[in-house]
Amino acid sequence: xxxxxxxxxxxxxxxxxxxxxxxxxxxxxxxxxxxxxxxxxxxxxxxxxxxxxxxxxxxxxxxxxxxxxxxxxxxxxxxxxxxxxxxxxxxxxxxxxxxxxxxxxxxxxxxxxxxxxxxxxxxxxxxxxxxxxxxxxxxxxxxxxxxxxxxxxxxxxxxxxxxxxxxxxxxxxxxxxxxxxxxxxxxxxxxxxxxxxxxxxxxxxxxxxxxxxxxxxxxxxxxxxxxxxxxxxxxxxxxxxxxxxxxxxxxxxxxxxxxxxxxxxxxxxxxxxxxxxxxxxxxxxxxxxxxxxxxxxxxxxxxxxxxxxxxxxxxxxxxxxxxxxxxxxxxxxxxxxxxxxxxxxxxxx
Numbered sequence: 001x002x003x004x005x006x007x008x009x010x011x012x013x014x015x016x017x018x019x020x021x022x023x024x025x026x027x028x029x030x031x032x033x034x035x036x037x038x039x040x041x042x043x044x045x046x047x048x049x050x051x052x053x054x055x056x057x058x059x060x061x062x063x064x065x066x067x068x069x070x071x072x073x074x075x076x077x078x079x080x081x082x083x084x085x086x087x088x089x090x091x092x093x094x095x096x097x098x099x100x101x102x103x104x105x106x107x108x109x110x111x112x113x114x115x116x117x118x119x120x121x122x123x124x125x126x127x128x129x130x131x132x133x134x135x136x137x138x139x140x141x142x143x144x145x146x147x148x149x150x151x152x153x154x155x156x157x158x159x160x161x162x163x164x165x166x167x168x169x170x171x172x173x174x175x176x177x178x179x180x181x182x183x184x185x186x187x188x189x190x191x192x193x194x195x196x197x198x199x200x201x202x203x204x205x206x207x208x209x210x211x212x213x214x215x216x217x218x219x220x221x222x223x224x225x226x227x228x229x230x231x232x233x234x235x236x237x238x239x240x241x242x243x244x245x246x247x248x249x250x251x252x253x254x255x256x257x258x259x260x261x262x263x264x265x266x267x268x269x270x271x272x273x274x275x276x277x278x279x280x281x282x283x284x285x286x287x288x289x290x291x292x293x294x295x296x297x298x299x300x301x302x303x304x305x306x307x308x309x310x311x312x313x314x315x316x317x318x319x320x321x322x323x324x325x326x327x328x329x330x331x332x333x334x335x336x337x338x339x340x341x342x343x344x345x346x347x348x349x
Contacts, residue, residue: 083148248336
C-alpha cells in the first residue's frame, strides 16, 4: 500500500498505484497511515519529519462514499486546482533540494530545479508545496494522468504547512508568505460553495481543472469539472494497446467518437501509424510468399518444411496464405494479435 524511497538517511513515503486502484472499489483503504503517506520525508538519523505535504484529500463525491461530512458551515476559501506534479523542497546538507510526491530523482524534479526562481526557502520552519505545470505534460501517451493544457512552465505555490504547529496555513496566509518570498501563489476564486457547481458549467477551455475548497479547520475538498473528467478518462484510454484492440475488434470508430476532442487527434495518429505498419508488414509477407518457387508450393509437406526452415518468424502468415485462409481480415487479426503479444515494433521487424 505504501512505497518507501530512500536517499541517504532520508526516506519518503507515498501510497502506491495499486493502492489507488484498489480504492476505486474499496475506498476504505484510505486509513490514517495511508492518507499521511503522500510525500512525507523522514530523516532516519534523527527520526524527524523534515517535510510533510498535504494528506491525501478527496473529491466531493468520494467524501460521500466515505460517509465523511463536509463542514460547509465553516469559513472557507476556493483556490484553483492545478493539474501538474507536486514538488516539495527540503534541506539536503547546506543546499535546497526538490522532491516529488513519489521520489527524490526524476525528470519532474530536474525540471523544477531548472525553472525555479529561488535558491533558498525557510524549509526548516515550513513545508512548501508547489505544483509544477508545463505544456510538455500534454504528451498524453506518456503522461496520461496530466491532461490540462498550460502555455508555460511554472512552479505554483499551492500550500504551506507550519512545521511547528503542524497546521496548514490558510490561503490568505499562503498568499502573504508567497509575496514576502517572491513566489507565485495559487489563484483564489471569488466563488461561493453554493454556486461552484454552476461555475463548472460556465468555464470553457482545457486550461482549468477545477477547485480546492479550503475550510478553516484545514479540511480540503477537490471539485473537478466534468470536462476534465472526460478529458482524463480519454487520456487514460489512449495507448497503442487500446488502439490496436479497437482495430482488432473493429470498434475504433465508436471508441474514437467517444473521446474528448483534445485527445481524438492523438488516437487517430496512432491509428494511422498502426495501419501503415500493418500494411507494410503484410506487403512484405506477400512478397515472400510469391518468391517461394511454385515447385515447392505444389507439395504441401515440402512447403511447410520450407517456410519453417527459412521463415520461422512469419511461417503462420505464410501458412494462412497457402491454405487460402489468408484473406485481409484474417491477416489483419493475426497482425493485431501479434502486436498485443510482442509489441508493434517487434511485429514489424
